[in-house]
Amino acid sequence: MSTNVFINLPVSDLATSKEFYTSFGWTLDPNFSNDDAGAVTISDTIYLMILGHHHWAQFTDKPVADTRTTSAVINALSVEDPAEIDTLVDRALAAGATEGKAQDLGFMRSRSFADPDGHNWEIMWMDPIARTGDWEAVQAKYGEQQPA
Secondary structure, three states: OOOOEEEEEEEOOHHHHHHHHHHOOOEEEHHHOOOOEEEEEOOOOEEEEEEEHHHHOOOOOOOOOOOOOOOOOEEEEEOOOOHHHHHHHHHHHHOOOEEOOOEEOOOEEEEEEEOOOOOEEEEEEEOHHHHOOOHHHHHHHHOOOOOO
């Protein structure tokens, strides 16, 4: 059985967030979306739940963090091809995201963005050789760069 991942985010303007996340190719599931929440399908196993602040409060007693000024989580998603990084991040930027830090180590590349509420996302690719942990093979292919 595969594990599904549900990322839950509080958002200040649900309509804006629904438009933002669907504008770059993710799909809003109308069966689990209403005036309080939006269910966004990222992949077959990854889902994003965007919740208005009043709805978010039903799940926790903690106050909603101001993610425009603080950071607690970076939601990182991998892609199969490094070109997909630019495609997705450029679409997010066109939809109103703010670009964050980029990284290019050759064997691993990423770009990041913040959504309209300041939630951080990183889109990344890693060469399958690097995933094996065989750093001699990585260095042979990319040079002396080391993993962080």
